[in-house]
């Protein structure tokens with residue numbers, strides 16, 4: 001078995017879809033139909049991943065997320081509507097590990113769950129050997145030694161380009177918000193300046209992507225941020 005997944009969702013149709021995908025892929029779904037039930041369950045039960053619908057009948061999904069994150073270390077994936085970019089950004093700021101957008105496909109759901117589980121266990125390992133190598137397709141990034149290879153050849157990036165790609169590569173498959181990236185690279189003062197990030201990202205893509213207009217490695221999440229592809233995208 002791959003792990004227990006707590007589904008916090010009130011819509012029965014969606015619960016059934018999620019549960020059957022999870023069972024077919026050797027996860028054990030556990031269901032809470034509202035926020036209160038979820039909080040009660042979490043007092044005695046430690047899931048491996050939580051899928052949290054933000055539209056719950058008894059409380060604000062984002063409030064529940066905050067409560068869960070205060071007491072629980074397990075990764076949380078929020079389930080959000082397609083047009084609610086602000087909600088996704090806010091959820092990520094509150095500590096959600098990622099989101100999936102309704103309606104979602106099986107492979108998207110499973111990829112997000114895999115990434116959440118893997119990042120968690122890799123973070124544990126990293127504290128031991130403190131090395132971070134990212135490998136995906138023809139791209140390889142060593143963020144310890146600050147080296148990027150594409151097709152076995154070294155890629156020369158500026159200092160900020162290097163820092164951006166390393167930040168993404170330490171979180172493979174996970175979306176990082178514009179604000180998070182800008183704050184970490186340029187500091188909080190620049191936080192509302194998305195342009196500087198876009199310019200840098202265009203340069204990185206020119207150096208790393210075969211076709212920068214259809215990026216394979218650096219995926220844009222419109223209105224939210226960027227994610228670096230992980231193996232499961234290939």
Ligand code: CA
Nearest residue numbers: 010053055056
């Ligand atoms: Ca709902």
